Amino acid sequence: xxxxxxxxxxxxxxxxxxxxxxxxxxxxxxxxxxxxxxxxxxxxxxxxxxxxxxxxxxxxxxxxxxxxxxxxxxxxxxxxxxxxxxxxxxxxxxxxxxxxxxxxxxxxxxxxxxxxxxxxxxxxxxxxxxxxxxxxxxxxxxxxxxxxxxxxxxxxxxxxxxxxxxxxxxxxxxxxxxxxxxxxxxxxxxxxxxxxxxxxxxxxxxxxxxxxxxxxxxxxxxxxxxxxxxxxxxxxxxxxxxxxxxxxxxxxxxxxxxxxxxxxxxxxxxxxxxxxxxxxxxxxxxxxxxxxxxxxxxxxxxxxxxxxxxxxxxxxxxxxxxxxxxxxxxxxxxxxxxxxxxxxxxxxxxxxxxxxxxxxxxxxxxxxxxxxxxxxxxxxxxxxxxxxxxxxxxxxxxxxxxxxxxxxxxxxxxxxxxxxxxxxxxxxxxxxxxxxxxxxxxxxxxxxxxxxxxxxxxxxxxxxxxxxxxxxxxxxxxxxxxxxxxx
Amino acid sequence: xxxxxxxxxxxxxxxxxxxxxxxxxxxxxxxxxxxxxxxxxxxxxxxxxxxxxxxxxxxxxxxxxxxxxxxxxxxxxxxxxxxxxxxxxxxxxxxxxxxxxxxxxxxxxxxxxxxxxxxxxxxxxxxxxxxxxxxxxxxxxxxxxxxxxxxxxxxxxxxxxxxxxxxxxxxxxxxxxxxxxxxxxxxxxxxxxxxxxxxxxxxxxxxxxxxxxxxxxxxxxxxxxxxxxxxxxxxxxxxxxxxxxxxxxxxxxxxxxxxxxxxxxxxxxxxxxxxxxxxxxxxxxxxxxxxxxxxxxxxxxxxxxxxxxxxxxxxxxxxxxxxxxxxxxxxxxxxxxxxxxxxxxxxxxxxxxxxxxxxxxxxxxxxxxxxxxxxxxxxxxxxxxxxxxxxxxxxxxxxxxxxxxxxxxxxxxxxxxxxxxxxxxxxxxxxxxxxxxxxxxxxxxxxxxxxxxxxxxxxxxxxxxxxxxxxxxxxxxxx
Numbered sequence: 001x002x003x004x005x006x007x008x009x010x011x012x013x014x015x016x017x018x019x020x021x022x023x024x025x026x027x028x029x030x031x032x033x034x035x036x037x038x039x040x041x042x043x044x045x046x047x048x049x050x051x052x053x054x055x056x057x058x059x060x061x062x063x064x065x066x067x068x069x070x071x072x073x074x075x076x077x078x079x080x081x082x083x084x085x086x087x088x089x090x091x092x093x094x095x096x097x098x099x100x101x102x103x104x105x106x107x108x109x110x111x112x113x114x115x116x117x118x119x120x121x122x123x124x125x126x127x128x129x130x131x132x133x134x135x136x137x138x139x140x141x142x143x144x145x146x147x148x149x150x151x152x153x154x155x156x157x158x159x160x161x162x163x164x165x166x167x168x169x170x171x172x173x174x175x176x177x178x179x180x181x182x183x184x185x186x187x188x189x190x191x192x193x194x195x196x197x198x199x200x201x202x203x204x205x206x207x208x209x210x211x212x213x214x215x216x217x218x219x220x221x222x223x224x225x226x227x228x229x230x231x232x233x234x235x236x237x238x239x240x241x242x243x244x245x246x247x248x249x250x251x252x253x254x255x256x257x258x259x260x261x262x263x264x265x266x267x268x269x270x271x272x273x274x275x276x277x278x279x280x281x282x283x284x285x286x287x288x289x290x291x292x293x294x295x296x297x298x299x300x301x302x303x304x305x306x307x308x309x310x311x312x313x314x315x316x317x318x319x320x321x322x323x324x325x326x327x328x329x330x331x332x333x334x335x336x337x338x339x340x341x342x343x344x345x346x347x348x349x350x351x352x353x354x355x356x357x358x359x360x361x362x363x364x365x366x367x368x369x370x371x372x373x374x375x376x377x378x379x380x381x382x383x384x385x386x387x388x389x390x391x392x393x394x395x396x397x398x399x400x401x402x403x404x405x406x407x408x409x410x411x412x413x414x415x416x417x418x419x420x421x422x423x424x425x426x427x428x429x430x431x432x433x434x435x436x437x438x439x440x441x442x443x444x445x446x447x448x449x450x451x452x453x454x455x456x457x458x459x460x461x462x463x464x465x466x467x468x469x470x471x472x473x474x475x476x477x478x479x480x481x482x483x484x485x486x487x
Numbered sequence: 488x489x490x491x492x493x494x495x496x497x498x499x500x501x502x503x504x505x506x507x508x509x510x511x512x513x514x515x516x517x518x519x520x521x522x523x524x525x526x527x528x529x530x531x532x533x534x535x536x537x538x539x540x541x542x543x544x545x546x547x548x549x550x551x552x553x554x555x556x557x558x559x560x561x562x563x564x565x566x567x568x569x570x571x572x573x574x575x576x577x578x579x580x581x582x583x584x585x586x587x588x589x590x591x592x593x594x595x596x597x598x599x600x601x602x603x604x605x606x607x608x609x610x611x612x613x614x615x616x617x618x619x620x621x622x623x624x625x626x627x628x629x630x631x632x633x634x635x636x637x638x639x640x641x642x643x644x645x646x647x648x649x650x651x652x653x654x655x656x657x658x659x660x661x662x663x664x665x666x667x668x669x670x671x672x673x674x675x676x677x678x679x680x681x682x683x684x685x686x687x688x689x690x691x692x693x694x695x696x697x698x699x700x701x702x703x704x705x706x707x708x709x710x711x712x713x714x715x716x717x718x719x720x721x722x723x724x725x726x727x728x729x730x731x732x733x734x735x736x737x738x739x740x741x742x743x744x745x746x747x748x749x750x751x752x753x754x755x756x757x758x759x760x761x762x763x764x765x766x767x768x769x770x771x772x773x774x775x776x777x778x779x780x781x782x783x784x785x786x787x788x789x790x791x792x793x794x795x796x797x798x799x800x801x802x803x804x805x806x807x808x809x810x811x812x813x814x815x816x817x818x819x820x821x822x823x824x825x826x827x828x829x830x831x832x833x834x835x836x837x838x839x840x841x842x843x844x845x846x847x848x849x850x851x852x853x854x855x856x857x858x859x860x861x862x863x864x865x866x867x868x869x870x871x872x873x874x875x876x877x878x879x880x881x882x883x884x885x886x887x888x889x890x891x892x893x894x895x896x897x898x899x900x901x902x903x904x905x906x907x908x909x910x911x912x913x914x915x916x917x918x919x920x921x922x923x924x925x926x927x928x929x930x931x932x933x934x935x936x937x938x939x940x941x942x943x944x945x946x947x948x949x950x951x952x953x954x955x956x957x958x959x960x961x962x963x964x965x966x
Binding site: 203204315319367 | 766
């Protein structure tokens with residue numbers, strides 16, 4: 001069988017179309033690899049072996065008939081907060097441990113439509129709340145580069161699965177950096193599109209105004225291939241935007257010449273690990289070598305993004321998670337005495353500590369007498385941050401900087417101090433608050449651990465962001481590095 | 488109760504007559520088996536999202552235009568957060584700070600004929616909740632989410648009403664209006680039209696409002712009146728005996744005829760409203776609002792004014808006849824076919840017909856008595872084929888037998904006697920039979936004239952033309 005783990009998603013899709021190998025073979029190999037490493041990585045919550053092999057067989061028939069789509073037969077994994085019909089959708093929570101979704105999320109349906117084969121559902125921080133994958137009810141995911149370290153979060157399972165090449169691509173979601181931060185920490189490519197570019201229908205909501213679905217893949221080219229299928233207006237999501245989806249794959253070759261790159265001054269200030277900074281600056285020199293022009297820009301309100309985020313996101317989550325009440329689905333406590341007991345114990349038992357912390361924070365900032373001081377003020381500052389970005393994009397094409405302040409940290413290192421944990425998202429949150437597309441690509445190593453480079457573009461500039469990332473990956477090979485144990 | 492003034496504001500919930508729910512494609516028809524009309528969105532499943540029903544927006548705009556309100560070009564849906572089993576998402580999607588309709592007014596005509604303007608603070612769109620079921624479910628509570636997500640427009644008045652009667656008149660006017668606009672079926676038994684009443688009292692002559700109580704979920708005009716009257720008496724008694732009114736929600740118990748507190752203060756909810764991030768603000772442009780304006784029917788007030796001037800009716804009669812579109816259309820059809828006396832037509836529609844409908848618990852649109860038939864009856868009065876009195880008898884047969892006026896008149900031989908010879912013969916007979924009364928009359932007992940009229944009518948089976956009879960009788964009696 002093919003050494004599929006050294007192939008990119010793009011190569012696998014092409015190989016299948018050329019009938020070099022079958023989807024059943026490929027999917028079988030993929031499942032075997034997932035199962036072999038599940039114990040060490042814990043990247044999956046559910047592996048859907050039987051269904052996957054059935055889908056693969058049907059993909060093979062389509063390929064034989066020449067009726068396949070762009071991803072026909074390619075095994076992929078979904079973060080476990082995308083609803084998948086007939087398959088548990090747990091969101092990494094005890095609350096939904098028993099939840100079998102009766103429907104497919106739009107993202108899932110579209111990738112299925114494109115022919116992709118789902119091999120399983122990846123582990124994640126509970127309800128996507130976390131930056132280390134340590135809040136999962138199913139236990140933490142390990143970083144393939146060093147099992148004593150976290151993979152980042154909340155899409156830690158998807159990132160680790162791609163980093164260890166258990167799958168060539170996985171879906172993920174990003175509310176404050178949940179795609180890009182684990183991408184950086186695991187040395188893979190993580191793409192978060194513009195808010196509204198990809199439907200949120202069927203994606204269990206954490207913070208509705210920030211959540212956006214995206215991809216974790218080995219390369220920007222693979223991200224382009226997946227995103228092309230996922231993106232587009234969905235009548236079921238009022239916040240999805242009715243705007244044509246460009247051919248991201250075709251746009252990858254766009255020349256970089258004259259690209260104006262903005263260096264965010266605020267990203268290089270205090271808190272950034274010196275070695276991380278060195279890798280990022282080296283990457284910038286690569287871009288200069290490709291003909292790009294660097295200018296420093298300042299977004300004065302950006303340093304406020306963490307406090308703004310930790311008001312807005314918990315506020316929305318406190319309301320979004322109210323539906324988990326033990327009545328219609330999900331965890332229900334044993335023998336409730338009365339209605340309040342049903343609510344208290346079902347929620348008390350079903351949710352973990354971080355989720356409770358955010359529900360309480362959110363409830364507080366929305367409560368009478370505090371709304372203006374917290375939620376309303378946060379929304380005002382959010383507008384200022386948005387305006388800062390818009391201003392910056394009048395003079396530069398993209399903003400480039402680090403994805404995270406440091407490489408991956410040890411399991412347990414930050415669990416006792418939520419604030420330190422929250423600061424891990426300091427560079428990524430801005431793009432969520434402003435709804436901008438952003439990608440993290442590997443740009444080197446620090447102490448044998450991958451470092452991520454973040455590229456942020458104006459609204460709906462996915463094609464540009466992907467092509468800028470792709471250009472870098474054409475002249476570097478950081479994205480092709482595979483952790484030793486998985487090579 | 489003297490020395491006190493009552494202050495009332497109403498929050499009317501009108502269910503919009505859309506085919507599907509406000510944020511999902513489920514049907515809104517009443518009476519389906521529990522949860523047969525609740526899809527994943529209505530059930531608040533993980534991952535589902537609301538999509539606004541444009542028809543509900545159009546209907547709210549229609550209402551706004553009809554009450555001369557400001558229709559917002561930018562309105563926002565918010566989440567009202569609280570836990571309850573019939574509220575699947577743990578929040579209700581409603582409009583809070585930026586409603587779609589604001590600053591309107593509705594004119595009402597009080598019993599004494601005085602008209603009064605009631606301010607409408609706002610009208611906003613929201614989704615209804617489901618309901619809990621207890622009957623036939625021993626030991627457990629059931630939840631029916633068919634109603635969850637049904638579109639409502641909540642019409643909030645200013646505290647402009649000063650009596651339960653005024654409140655009822657206002658509520659009836661709103662009821663008339665929403666049915667004219669065809670945005671609500673107005674069915675109160677099914678809960679399509681209901682209200683919460685905010686009631687307070689204050690010493691006459693003072694300006695500061697008293698503490699109010701909110702009486703929830705009143706679903707009949709009668710209950711509104713009774714509940715408010717009870718509540719006013721309760722508050723006055725409470726204050727006069729040294730107590731204080733507590734701001735609270737109360738429920739009216741129609742069996743006991745009293746209101747009582749619904750939730751205790753400890754459980755007072757902080758709804759934590761905030762804009763719903765799943766829904767975009769509703770942006771309406773002038774062209775859309777104008778297009779809705781063009782669909783407005785002739786409104787009740789306009790119609791009443793036209794009836795008054797065109798048909799020479801009193802404002803009161805015009806108001807009654809325009810209380811529903813169907814009634815007004817029926818009346819106009821009658822007048823069109825029997826144009827000689829619109830006032831007479833009005834009396835028939837508001838009198839005999841209304842009473843008959845009421846007796847048989849029928850609606851004007853039931854078709855029991857087509858307008859053309861009533862018009863024929865009225866024509867027969869006008870052309871003196873029958874008298875007004877006989878007409879009532881004819882009407883009864885028409886109503887019970889479904890026959891036309893002419894059929895009844897012919898088959899029962901009710902045609903009026905206008906032949907003066909025949910009438911004179913009848914008079915002569917009566918005079919001969921009643922010599923004592925005749926003598927008394929002639930000696931000055933004028934009051935006996937009525938006696939003779941009655942006797943002659945009796946003799947002619949009520950068919951004598953009354954005017955002719957009067958004239959001939961006077962002549963004959965005076966000798």
